[in-house]
Amino acid sequence: MEQVSPQQSPPAKRPTIADIARIVGVSKVSVSNALNGQPGVSDATRAKIAVVAEELGFVRNSAARALSGAKAAAVGLALCRPARMLGTEPFFMELIGGIEQVLSEASYSLALQVVSDHERGLEAYRRWWGERHIDGALLVDLRRDDARVPALEEMGLPTVVIGHPSGSGRLTPVWSDDAAATRETVEYLAALGHRRIGRVAGLTGLVHTALRDEAFAAACTDLGLDPLPTVHTDYTGEEGARATRRLLLSPTRPTAILYDNDITAVAGLSVAQELGLTVPRDLSLVAWDDSPLTQVVRPPLTALTRDIHAYGAHAARTLLTLIAGRPTDGYQDHAPQLTPRGSTAPPPAA
């Protein structure tokens, strides 16, 4: 080989705690302890070590750290939604924002994977955990009899379920009381005089959809309202529009509709206007989840407001507690609050 040695600059040997130890004149162990704030090192030594580490530009090798049994300082979240749909839903970005805020304060990072279905999501958790890439997991979009729950339980991966305790098994839940909010909304609409209330729901199969379905039906029954079928959607504007059209063209047209998210509600508003209905005179609308969207349309939508950012933060905080080995029973967030705006009013006089 007469080839010139490749220009591959030498891998730039990074400084290790051994280097620091040699320079300062102490053992590796002391350096490790000093850098991790562990006891057993005098303040003077600690300071010297800090200085040398700084000037060497030392960065600890987390691989080695993880190998010796320390934490990975990351938690995993596998989102099971068709990737293209995520963009439309403010919910997840807000949730992630809240999660991130808490994690970054603890210097934890978030491993995020968007997967097509729950099996692949489970695979991701399994891989991350197996590789010791994460110390804990967050689970969302809980389904009835969700296979991921027993699987994660068995793996022994500290997990926080963002969803109702009824589906979280022995995993730790962080949830809000959707049933109460549903009931409150129905009562509010009934108080305005509505007797035919429609519901455009989210994906069947999701635990919270079922809970809202039940609470909605129960509330209607209790208040003696005419039962209307609930229409399920995939949360997109298209399906929201279709569902609304279906409800409004049925013989028992509702005078009010409760939507499971903001996107379907906004789409529903457009459909109503297309059909020549004036909101809220002819039709009242309520959106679940408030977002800038609801206030940007005319009329602004009455919405079930909750602080999703805080919700995510609570979940992250609970997970960190769990990872630290401290006991926690989970966290019940505030129920969403009804924020009346311009899209609700008494029904038209029969």
Next chain:
Amino acid sequence: MEQVSPQQSPPAKRPTIADIARIVGVSKVSVSNALNGQPGVSDATRAKIAVVAEELGFVRNSAARALSGAKAAAVGLALCRPARMLGTEPFFMELIGGIEQVLSEASYSLALQVVSDHERGLEAYRRWWGERHIDGALLVDLRRDDARVPALEEMGLPTVVIGHPSGSGRLTPVWSDDAAATRETVEYLAALGHRRIGRVAGLTGLVHTALRDEAFAAACTDLGLDPLPTVHTDYTGEEGARATRRLLLSPTRPTAILYDNDITAVAGLSVAQELGLTVPRDLSLVAWDDSPLTQVVRPPLTALTRDIHAYGAHAARTLLTLIAGRPTDGYQDHAPQLTPRGSTAPPPAA
């Protein structure tokens, strides 16, 4: 504490190659070689090892692997936006969806951190790279004279910049031609007869905002249109509304407005309607970036459509190429296409 012992199941010791080796009756090294497709293992042994690995549910420990010099199989993305704003912008979730899709096909994961400013973003990259947590990075929201560019260059971290080459230095850019799209839009509006076109832009300081500003100004000059001031916003609905109000109440009220994102455009539509203007009769609106939002409002908005999902996918693919050590010049995506809808029409007869 008379509390029942917590369900904390034991840390669930995971199988290692040593376990497999013991069971199969070979050395760790043979297992390692077999599992990695290295030569030096007979097919028979290889098969036995595969079987045992499978039934043990073996997952290789990437920490140990990384320690011995292999890849981390992850890339990093630090988003520098106030966390609360993310939820409102479909752009990022779509982008992340596209990135994720490509990464997950390659079994790469995405390390995501939402940070408050660019310095902290840089810190995240530095930490990840130092810890060998990532093999490459994605950079977004490029600023003029962005300090992160030289820093990442110096670190030697393979990086793809999602943004115009003019700001990406020696890093690999993936971009689309915003200037062309801006010009096309102005020409379209001018062809309709508009002579006073307003612009509600994004954050000053971002490279793509500046590029659009320049292209917009140049197009107006070339076409001999009346110059109007560009109003900058932070992409939120509130600022979009304020900017629109300012433009519409100015003595030189524009007859058409071009917005830098969908949220501000939708907010602008509401403001126009509040002020008693009918869109598109009295005012034409164009949104940059199409999303379900633009089609859910009335009238549906004329928008600059681009496939953000694909954009993210291209970026991820380019980064993987870079990481693999194969050469790449970056990738120029299609320029956004103008999709005319109901929000644009000729201006009112003067």
Next chain:
DNA sequence: GCTCGGCGCTTTACCGCTTCACCGAACGGG
């Protein structure tokens, strides 16, 4: 017949860090 080379596998030696067991010196109470 003896060397040589390749195959299939093992042994050895780390990678950088943490945990564990232990140790000497200083201190302080009885």
Next chain:
DNA sequence: CCCGTTCGGTGAAGCGGTAAAGCGCCGAGC
């Protein structure tokens, strides 16, 4: 003055992999 404690610190032993070198064994070539 002695003994138990605390403090500040050390050395060795891995964590789970991988790279490199070594080692029988076999068939081929001179």
